[in-house]
Amino acid sequence: MDCKKSDFQLDHSVTYFNCAYMSPQLKVVEEAGKMGLQRKRNPFKISTEEFFGETDMLREEYAKLIHASDPNHIIVIPSVSYGMANVARNLPLSKGDNIIVVGEQFPSNVYPWRTAADEGGAEIITVTPPKESKDRGKLWNEKILNAITPKTKLVALGNIHWADGTLFDLKKIRKQTRNVGAWLAIDGTQSVGALPFDVSEIQPDALVCAGYKWLMGPYSIGLAYYGPALDNGKPVEENWINRYESENFANLVNYNDDYQPGALRYEVGEHSNFILVPMMLAAVKQLNAWGPENIQTYCRDLISDGIKKLKKAGYKIEDEDYRSSHLFGIRLGDGHNMEEIKAKFEKQNILVSFRGDSIRVSPNVYNTDEEFERFVNALVD
Structure with a gap:
C-alpha cells in the first residue's frame, strides 16, 4: 500500500501523528458532507424511503469492515457513551456481582458501568497495568484473565488501550467471559478501521465505535x-423511528408499543442524518477499499526502523506482540525530559498526544517515512 496523503485535506506544514485524537478529513468524506448539506435546499426531493435506505447502506458497508454476518445487528449512534448506555441499561446485575474495566480506561467506557454498579449493588474492579516495563502487555492480559470470576457479569475494555496502544487478547478474554456467563463490551474507537476486527471470531456482546x-x-x-x-x-x-413498522409514515399516529426487531431498537433518534450518514458511509467505503490489514501493515512498515532507534536511545516501547502499530506509547527512560520533548515538537510542528506518562503516537496512511524520521530525530538528537 502506498501513501495516501493526497486523499486527505491535511495541512502539509504539520507533521501529524495524532489520528487517535481526530482523523484529518478525507476528500471524499468532505464532498459527501457538502452534498448532504445541499439536499435540504429542496426538502420535497427527500423521500420517506431515504429516512431508512442510506442508513441500511451504511450498515451493510460497516458489516463488511467488521465481518458481521447480519447488518441488522449494527446501529447508528451519536457517541460511545450512548452505545454503552444501551448495554448498561440491559446488563443483569445483582448485589455482589462485579464489572471489570482496565486502568485508565477512556471515561465513556467507565461512567456507564459506575452507574449500573451503583444501581445494582455491584462492584467495579479495575485491573491496572503491571509496574514492570518488561512483558508489560503480556502480564496485563494475564491479570485481566485472572480477575474474571463467576461473579463477573461484564468485562468492558478496548481492543487496544487508548493511551498507549496495548493490545488486549480478546479471544482469550471472550473465552473466559463465556465460561462464567459474563458479557463482553468492547470500545473499538481506537482500533476499528486501522486494525482488523472480526465480529464472527470474537463474538462480543457489544462493539461500540466513535466515527471520527x-x-x-x-x-x-x-x-x-x-x-x-x-x-x-x-x-x-x-x-x-425505532418502533416497529415506523417506515409507514401514514400510520405513525397509530402508536406501536413494539420496537424494531433485535438491535435496531437501539438506534438513535433521527439516525437518518442526511449529512453525517453519507459522510460516514463514504469513509467506511474507503476503508473497505484499502483494507484495515493493509493500513496496519503500512503503519508497521512506517515505524519499525524508528522504534528500534528509539529503544536503543533508552525509550520504553511495548514489544510488537502486545501493541498495535497505528497507535503506540513511548515512555521516557533515564535522561529524557518531557518538557524538552514538548518544546522540540512545538518548534518543529510535530503533533502527537501526551496521555499519562506516555507520548501517544498514532500514524496513518497519510504519513510518510520522512515524517516519521523527523519525529524520531526530534527524540534522539
Whole structure:
C-alpha cells in the first residue's frame, strides 16, 4: 500500500501523528458532507424511503469492515457513551456481582458501568497495568484473565488501550467471559478501521465505535454492533423511528408499543442524518477499499526502523506482540525530559498526544517515512 496523503485535506506544514485524537478529513468524506448539506435546499426531493435506505447502506458497508454476518445487528449512534448506555441499561446485575474495566480506561467506557454498579449493588474492579516495563502487555492480559470470576457479569475494555496502544487478547478474554456467563463490551474507537476486527471470531456482546478517529468519519456519529444477548432489551431512548413498522409514515399516529426487531431498537433518534450518514458511509467505503490489514501493515512498515532507534536511545516501547502499530506509547527512560520533548515538537510542528506518562503516537496512511524520521530525530538528537 502506498501513501495516501493526497486523499486527505491535511495541512502539509504539520507533521501529524495524532489520528487517535481526530482523523484529518478525507476528500471524499468532505464532498459527501457538502452534498448532504445541499439536499435540504429542496426538502420535497427527500423521500420517506431515504429516512431508512442510506442508513441500511451504511450498515451493510460497516458489516463488511467488521465481518458481521447480519447488518441488522449494527446501529447508528451519536457517541460511545450512548452505545454503552444501551448495554448498561440491559446488563443483569445483582448485589455482589462485579464489572471489570482496565486502568485508565477512556471515561465513556467507565461512567456507564459506575452507574449500573451503583444501581445494582455491584462492584467495579479495575485491573491496572503491571509496574514492570518488561512483558508489560503480556502480564496485563494475564491479570485481566485472572480477575474474571463467576461473579463477573461484564468485562468492558478496548481492543487496544487508548493511551498507549496495548493490545488486549480478546479471544482469550471472550473465552473466559463465556465460561462464567459474563458479557463482553468492547470500545473499538481506537482500533476499528486501522486494525482488523472480526465480529464472527470474537463474538462480543457489544462493539461500540466513535466515527471520527480511525473510521475517518465526521464528529457526532458512530456505529455499534450488538450481539444476540441484547436482542430483546430496552433502549435508552424512546423515539418514533425505532418502533416497529415506523417506515409507514401514514400510520405513525397509530402508536406501536413494539420496537424494531433485535438491535435496531437501539438506534438513535433521527439516525437518518442526511449529512453525517453519507459522510460516514463514504469513509467506511474507503476503508473497505484499502483494507484495515493493509493500513496496519503500512503503519508497521512506517515505524519499525524508528522504534528500534528509539529503544536503543533508552525509550520504553511495548514489544510488537502486545501493541498495535497505528497507535503506540513511548515512555521516557533515564535522561529524557518531557518538557524538552514538548518544546522540540512545538518548534518543529510535530503533533502527537501526551496521555499519562506516555507520548501517544498514532500514524496513518497519510504519513510518510520522512515524517516519521523527523519525529524520531526530534527524540534522539
